[in-house]
Amino acid sequence: MAEEANEYQGPATMEKITSLAKRRGFVFQSSEIYGGQNGAWDYGPLGIELKNRIARFWWKEMTQLHDNIVGLDAAILMHPRTWEASGHVENFTDPLVDCKKCKARFRADMIPEENLAGKICPECGGELTDTRKFNLMFKTHIGPTEDNANSIYLRPETAQGIYVNYKNIIQSTRMKVPFGIAQIGKAFRNEIVTKNFIFRTCEFEQMEMQYFVKPGSDVEWFNEWKARRWAYYEKLGVKTDHLRWHQHGSDELAHYAKDAYDIQYLFPMGWRELEGVHNRTDYDLTRHAEFSGKDLQYIDQDNNERYIPFIIETSAGLTRTVLMLLCDSYDEEKVVPGKDSGGSEGTAAGGSADEYRTVLRFHPAIAPVTAAVLPLMKKDGLAELARDIRGELKEDFATDYDQAGAIGRRYRRQDEAGTPFCVTVDYQSKEDGTVTLRYRDSMEQIRVPRAGLAEKIRAGIKSYKRI
Numbered sequence: 001m002a003e004e005a006n007e008y009q010g011p012a013t014m015e016k017i018t019s020l021a022k023r024r025g026f027v028f029q030s031s032e033i034y035g036g037q038n039g040a041w042d043y044g045p046l047g048i049e050l051k052n053r054i055a056r057f058w059w060k061e062m063t064q065l066h067d068n069i070v071g072l073d074a075a076i077l078m079h080p081r082t083w084e085a086s087g088h089v090e091n092f093t094d095p096l097v098d099c100k101k102c103k104a105r106f107r108a109d110m111i112p113e114e115n116l117a118g119k120i121c122p123e124c125g126g127e128l129t130d131t132r133k134f135n136l137m138f139k140t141h142i143g144p145t146e147d148n149a150n151s152i153y154l155r156p157e158t159a160q161g162i163y164v165n166y167k168n169i170i171q172s173t174r175m176k177v178p179f180g181i182a183q184i185g186k187a188f189r190n191e192i193v194t195k196n197f198i199f200r201t202c203e204f205e206q207m208e209m210q211y212f213v214k215p216g217s218d219v220e221w222f223n224e225w226k227a228r229r230w231a232y233y234e235k236l237g238v239k240t241d242h243l244r245w246h247q248h249g250s251d252e253l254a255h256y257a258k259d260a261y262d263i264q265y266l267f268p269m270g271w272r273e274l275e276g277v278h279n280r281t282d283y284d285l286t287r288h289a290e291f292s293g294k295d296l297q298y299i300d301q302d303n304n305e306r307y308i309p310f311i312i313e314t315s316a317g318l319t320r321t322v323l324m325l326l327c328d329s330y331d332e333e334k335v336v337p338g339k340d341s342g343g344s345e346g347t348a349a350g351g352s353a354d355e356y357r358t359v360l361r362f363h364p365a366i367a368p369v370t371a372a373v374l375p376l377m378k379k380d381g382l383a384e385l386a387r388d389i390r391g392e393l394k395e396d397f398a399t400d401y402d403q404a405g406a407i408g409r410r411y412r413r414q415d416e417a418g419t420p421f422c423v424t425v426d427y428q429s430k431e432d433g434t435v436t437l438r439y440r441d442s443m444e445q446i447r448v449p450r451a452g453l454a455e456k457i458r459a460g461i462k463s464y465k466r467i
Helices: 016-021 046-066 081-086 113-118 159-163 167-173 218-235 283-292 318-329 384-395 407-417 426-434 449-462
Strands: 025-031 039-042 068-073 095-099 104-107 131-137 139-141 151-153 179-188 203-213 245-246 259-268 270-279 299-300 305-306 310-317 330-332 354-360 371-375 399-401 422-426 434-439 445-451
Touching: 016 025, 016 318, 016 330, 046 068, 046 179, 046 203, 046 218, 046 318, 081 159, 081 283, 159 179, 159 203, 159 283, 159 310, 203 218, 203 318, 218 245, 218 259, 218 270, 218 310, 218 384, 245 270, 270 318, 299 384, 310 318, 318 330, 354 407, 371 384, 371 407, 384 399, 384 422, 384 426, 384 449, 407 422, 422 449, 426 434, 434 449, 445 449
Parallel strands: 068 179, 371 399, 371 422
Antiparallel strands: 025 039, 095 104, 095 131, 139 151, 179 203, 203 310, 245 259, 259 270, 270 310, 299 305, 330 354, 422 434, 434 445
């Protein structure tokens, strides 16, 4: 594993990321025209494409590449007893304090100990209230009357939907232990404090996989899934020197966990959790068996055994991964004058010795736009030819078309959106059927026959290595 970095090193700041995200249509503040809704965000044209591609990348990694992991999409609304069994009604709380003077609200475990001990507000120096527990679940009602008998919760995690369907999966698929169930879905938490853009929000999406194993083999599988999840981020092209493991101490360990590690990423605001790998033992299935009255034992017919499986959980935030990849891919680079020209008759991108470009170095497999098709000129049939080429490519790739402005400026717009390949159609294209294929990271340009363009892009995606 990579040696740990101690502090953030890179050009990205949360201010730059937030500004770019809105400017280019990645993320907008929810209900912005009404002043915005705290803790909620909308994903724009590039943002939803990025989010969907991350989800597909993860889904393929978990299900398509593993013969013994299947998928599930459980309902957001679950029977209220689910959350009693899981421990969320009793234990899913944060410590809350308020300032009596400035009315600011804080999580007690996120302010300096000296402020908490002295009941001194870290913002204004006013007096803090006593610490009290605050349950993070959103509570609502189902049916025509709003009484306790009709109370229901928006799920705070997706894992419980997997546990209550565990027997259904076995019976319908004949899966044998060890096996896994993967799910991507929305979760809701009434967070005391939401900050750092989309890092911590009230509405978010999780990518979780629960792996059911025989008791006694759980430590081995726990270590195996730690290794697999680290390898996943390497495959995604994430800077490994911005990743590290953090083991939960006894004071951090959840009530259900035997052992737990977080993969942390070095965000601009410091090290923060990206994904958790947890040994949940047989706690969840034992509790659901107790509260539901149903037998949730696994019947091992090959060895004539019955047991409650242990569960190894991998839990990553999809929306948090979006933020991580925006930060990880963000770069600012000085451009050598004349290096980045477009086509055989293209004009240089700049000309100034001090020109810089902003570029998002997404892995091509998750970039919102895979290839942008750019006619060198709008006239002389180049625009029509470029549109024809885009029509051929969009059967297999996410594409964009841009004919406005100098070719260099168009390259810069695509760099800022993270587009890995630009296809420039010029006058030589009309003569010999070739186009210029430009690579985002290196700005290298090569001539490619139109007929072989799709295959060249496909090969570029498969062989991609981050510079």
